[in-house]
Amino acid sequence: MVGEALNLRQKALAQNEEDLLDTAVREHARLVYRIAYSVLRNPSDAEDATQEVFLRVLRYGKKMSGIDDQKAWLARIAWRVAVDRRKSMAKLAGGTEEAGETLVAPGHGADRVLLEQERSATLERLISALPGPLRDALVLSTLEEIAPREVAVMLGISEAAVRSRSFRAREILRDRLVALAESRTESKTEPRTGPRT
Amino acid sequence: MDPTNTNTNKNKDRDVEQWLDSALSQYGNVEPRTGLDSRVLANLQAERNRLASRQRWWWAVGAVAAAVAIAAVVGIGENSRRRNPERVAETSMPTHHEEARRSIEPAPVPVPQAARSAKEVAQQRPANQPSHELAVAATPKLDQFPSRRSLSAEELLLVRRLNEPSGKEALLGAGATRAEGDLSIDSLEIRPLQIPDIESSESKTN
Numbered sequence: 001m002v003g004e005a006l007n008l009r010q011k012a013l014a015q016n017e018e019d020l021l022d023t024a025v026r027e028h029a030r031l032v033y034r035i036a037y038s039v040l041r042n043p044s045d046a047e048d049a050t051q052e053v054f055l056r057v058l059r060y061g062k063k064m065s066g067i068d069d070q071k072a073w074l075a076r077i078a079w080r081v082a083v084d085r086r087k088s089m090a091k092l093a094g095g096t097e098e099a100g101e102t103l104v105a106p107g108h109g110a111d112r113v114l115l116e117q118e119r120s121a122t123l124e125r126l127i128s129a130l131p132g133p134l135r136d137a138l139v140l141s142t143l144e145e146i147a148p149r150e151v152a153v154m155l156g157i158s159e160a161a162v163r164s165r166s167f168r169a170r171e172i173l174r175d176r177l178v179a180l181a182e183s184r185t186e187s188k189t190e191p192r193t194g195p196r197t
Numbered sequence: 198m199d200p201t202n203t204n205t206n207k208n209k210d211r212d213v214e215q216w217l218d219s220a221l222s223q224y225g226n227v228e229p230r231t232g233l234d235s236r237v238l239a240n241l242q243a244e245r246n247r248l249a250s251r252q253r254w255w256w257a258v259g260a261v262a263a264a265v266a267i268a269a270v271v272g273i274g275e276n277s278r279r280r281n282p283e284r285v286a287e288t289s290m291p292t293h294h295e296e297a298r299r300s301i302e303p304a305p306v307p308v309p310q311a312a313r314s315a316k317e318v319a320q321q322r323p324a325n326q327p328s329h330e331l332a333v334a335a336t337p338k339l340d341q342f343p344s345r346r347s348l349s350a351e352e353l354l355l356v357r358r359l360n361e362p363s364g365k366e367a368l369l370g371a372g373a374t375r376a377e378g379d380l381s382i383d384s385l386e387i388r389p390l391q392i393p394d395i396e397s398s399e400s401k402t403n
Contacts, residue, residue, distance in 0.1 A: 018245070025237050033229040047229065051240050058244055116223070123220045142225030170217065177213050 020064035025054055028071055031145045032078040038139045039082035040089075041124065049085055053078045072150045079140075079154045122180070126173050134172070137165035 029050060036049035056077060057064070067073050127135055133155075140151040141162065152159040348356065 021241065022238060025241065026234050029234050029237055030229060033233060034225065034227055037227045038225060043227075043230065046227075047233065047236075050229070050233065051237055054237050054241055055244055058241055059248075119216070119220050120223065123224055127224070138221075139225070142221045144222075144225065170221075174210075174213055174217055177217060178209065181209070181213070 017064055021054070021057060024057075024064060024070055024074065028074045029054075031071065031143075032074055034143055034145070035075055035078040035140070036082040036085075038143060039079070039086050045085060045089070046082075049078065049081050052085075053081050056081070071145075072153060075146060075150060076154050122177075123173075126176050129176075130169055130172060134165050134169040137162050138169035138173075141166045 032053050033046050033050045036053075037043065037046035040046050040049060053074065057074070064070065127138065130138065136155060137151065137157075140146060140154065141148065146154075148159050148162050152162045155162065157165075
């Protein structure tokens with residue numbers, strides 16, 4: 001009788017854990033995907049990383065019922081998984097991190113799509129050229145679901161450091177954008193002296 | 198400084214700032230392909246099934262290993278029992294010889310002091326002899342001589358007789374007189390060889 005009761009209780013707990021994990025997938029899979037995408041900049045890689053995050057939770061993870069803030073916990077795991085994948089991909093690619101695909105929001109006109117594609121590509125290049133700590137803080141700050149406090153926990157730094165790094169990253173980006181815009185303006189106003197090679 | 202230039206720069210900075218805000222919000226605003234949740238859930242369910250089947254497999258392997266271990270232990274025990282059956286029988290039940298000896302054997306005869314001391318001296322180990330040799334000699338070689346033959350009733354009587362102080366001399370003396378008796382000849386007469394005269398014999402024949 002006691003054994004049966006224990007067995008039933010274990011089954012109920014396991015079922016409860018399964019339900020909790022399924023609920024976490026439904027609630028936070030999008031956030032996990034976004035975090036992975038912000039690091040990997042590739043939809044397929046981001047989806048693979050998302051699958052890996054939840055598989056890790058299933059295989060090695062603690063009891064979901066014992067986690068206070070599941071969102072922050074999953075966000076940390078997603079960040080680690082994505083960074084590990086980026087490192088391994090960089091090793092496979094011979095040390096160069098490739099820029100991801102450009103992201104275009106559907107449902108716009110052709111000129112708008114082209115403009116956004118160009119803007120995304122420019123921004124990708126500029127962000128990938130940032131120093132690593134500044135880039136991580138900026139990229140995670142752009143995700144609207146994550147508060148600066150959670151970003152600080154994920155990166156292992158203080159909240160003030162997150163704000164400061166994001167601010168510095170934005171300054172660098174702004175300066176480079178201004179420089180880029182000026183150089184384009186100059187190249188447009190310059191008279192053509194000879195035939196293009 | 199030209200105020201128009203300052204205004205132009207301010208406008209430019211504002212434009213860049215707006216552009217940056219918009220681009221960064223677009224940068225983080227990505228949507229996964231539709232059905233990400235269901236794909237993840239299906240993958241999780243497949244992993245759960247795989248883990249469950251692996252667990253069942255480990256249980257089966259564990260049960261087989263335990264059965265093999267038990268069979269090995271039982272087999273080893275049986276083998277050792279078959280190898281030394283006499284020893285087991287000796288330790289478990291007394292033999293017929295032992296029972297007969299117990300029934301015949303009288304109360305222990307007191308050994309005289311001289312004989313006992315001589316026996317003790319003979320049993321004493323020499324100083325240069327290692328102890329393990331004695332131990333080897335003391336243990337019977339059961340694998341070579343599996344059944345030790347106990348003394349028969351006659352032999353036991355003879356041993357008793359020998360252990361008595363006067364019995365030994367009496368036995369030896371009796372043997373010696375019998376041997377001498379065998380050799381003694383009561384009356385032996387050897388007559389001289391008589392050779393008949395040759396001439397007389399020839400004349401007789403003619």
